[in-house]
Amino acid sequence: MDYMQKVSEMLAEKFDEIPLANVVTFGCAQNENDSEKIRGLLYKLGYSMTDSLEKSDIVIYNTCAIRENAELKIFGNIGKLKALKAANPYMIVAVCGCMVMQPHIVDKIKKSYPFVDIVFGVNALELLPQLIYSCYSENKKQILSPQERTQIVENTPMLRSAKPKASISIMFGCDNFCSYCIVPYVRGRERSRKPENILREFRQLVAEGYKDITLLGQNVNSYGKNLEEKVDFADLLALLCTVPGDYVIHFMSSHPKDINKKVIDTIRDNPKISRQIHLPVQSGNDRILKLMNRRYTIRQYLDIIDYAKQQIPGVTFSSDIIVGFPGETFEEYLDTEELVKKVRFTQLFTYIYSKRNGTKAAEMEDNISHEEKAKWLNRLIKIQQDIVFEHLDSYTGKTVKALVEEKHGDMYTARLENTFLAKFASDTDFSGEFVNLKITGKRGTALTAELIK
Numbered sequence: 001m002d003y004m005q006k007v008s009e010m011l012a013e014k015f016d017e018i019p020l021a022n023v024v025t026f027g028c029a030q031n032e033n034d035s036e037k038i039r040g041l042l043y044k045l046g047y048s049m050t051d052s053l054e055k056s057d058i059v060i061y062n063t064c065a066i067r068e069n070a071e072l073k074i075f076g077n078i079g080k081l082k083a084l085k086a087a088n089p090y091m092i093v094a095v096c097g098c099m100v101m102q103p104h105i106v107d108k109i110k111k112s113y114p115f116v117d118i119v120f121g122v123n124a125l126e127l128l129p130q131l132i133y134s135c136y137s138e139n140k141k142q143i144l145s146p147q148e149r150t151q152i153v154e155n156t157p158m159l160r161s162a163k164p165k166a167s168i169s170i171m172f173g174c175d176n177f178c179s180y181c182i183v184p185y186v187r188g189r190e191r192s193r194k195p196e197n198i199l200r201e202f203r204q205l206v207a208e209g210y211k212d213i214t215l216l217g218q219n220v221n222s223y224g225k226n227l228e229e230k231v232d233f234a235d236l237l238a239l240l241c242t243v244p245g246d247y248v249i250h251f252m253s254s255h256p257k258d259i260n261k262k263v264i265d266t267i268r269d270n271p272k273i274s275r276q277i278h279l280p281v282q283s284g285n286d287r288i289l290k291l292m293n294r295r296y297t298i299r300q301y302l303d304i305i306d307y308a309k310q311q312i313p314g315v316t317f318s319s320d321i322i323v324g325f326p327g328e329t330f331e332e333y334l335d336t337e338e339l340v341k342k343v344r345f346t347q348l349f350t351y352i353y354s355k356r357n358g359t360k361a362a363e364m365e366d367n368i369s370h371e372e373k374a375k376w377l378n379r380l381i382k383i384q385q386d387i388v389f390e391h392l393d394s395y396t397g398k399t400v401k402a403l404v405e406e407k408h409g410d411m412y413t414a415r416l417e418n419t420f421l422a423k424f425a426s427d428t429d430f431s432g433e434f435v436n437l438k439i440t441g442k443r444g445t446a447l448t449a450e451l452i453k
């Protein structure tokens, strides 16, 4: 708080007009949530937000480490800031997020991008005011080395994206060490926020009119394991559902080894929790799952899917799949096709395996060419497209509840719980509200609908 005050005064002295900030997010929903905190801090310091890099007095790149390609792209973007920085001597260039939790990346920034003023990791967001202050007052770079900081800082101000959607981080880090994933190395070990703090943030969002609230964590199903009080993810969901209001709760990501019947029963008993469950399976083959260190079998995965289908009428599933894991054969890939046809996901995020240095999988032998893997991926995408079209057709004639997101002329776009989009005409503006729609058909990958008045 001391530094907040000092920076506010310093900015008022330095700039004739309100200084402008641009926070650019690369990566996942967790990073987007972190960026909302960074914007909240900057706003409290006296900055206004801008989308223009040229007009910015501070540019912060919130980076992602999930794929090497993503890192290359980010370095390309950082490079482009050199000329802007030269044109505006007061401009601060900062890089934060997962990528700079790797020592070799921080070294590369120091060596090859000397115009970067501030570097701080995912676990040091709240230090930003202090870093800006020191950067200006000492006229010196503030490059933090990656370090383990396990404390959870509550009450960081947030400048959220537009309603009706919002997200809440319920936990940080990951203990799973899937063999392909860099997250446990960059986001640290798993730690959960206290339920009362999550409940306070959730209540506030509902009171402010947010209607679609996503609970975020690398593995939400292991929520509460490090807390003193005995509370698990199902308990947290049930607690949040006691808050009165008209809203839907989503959560991601779930881990198939940790989701259990208690979570499914809690969803069944609380209509405010989305009937779409995101359950990343990654592969349809047990040998590959073992190599991935996922710690469940396809039988166990299908058992929990079957249980959810029995307990929750209309439940649907989305998933993530990696194609071409090191050592995967075409026959093993075909098991993934079979699984996709069996579960009939409504949404699938598919990726070709991308090597991450520093992970176990990076040391595994990988004999399949990228071209071959791309062929497998295209087969899978085609199968999934057909499944989605069949799902869309099955909605014709049904009445559904959907949250209105956008207006294009006199047409509105609303999102169903399972993330399908429905388009409908209306004279009244229902943006940000739930509406009931009668589905009349499909156009492309969206549903067409009539508003039920």
Ligand code: SF4
Binding pocket: 174, 175, 176, 177, 178, 181, 182, 183, 184, 218, 219, 255
């Ligand atoms: S559960 Fe596995 S894939 Fe997900 S963040 Fe943790 S280590 Fe990565």
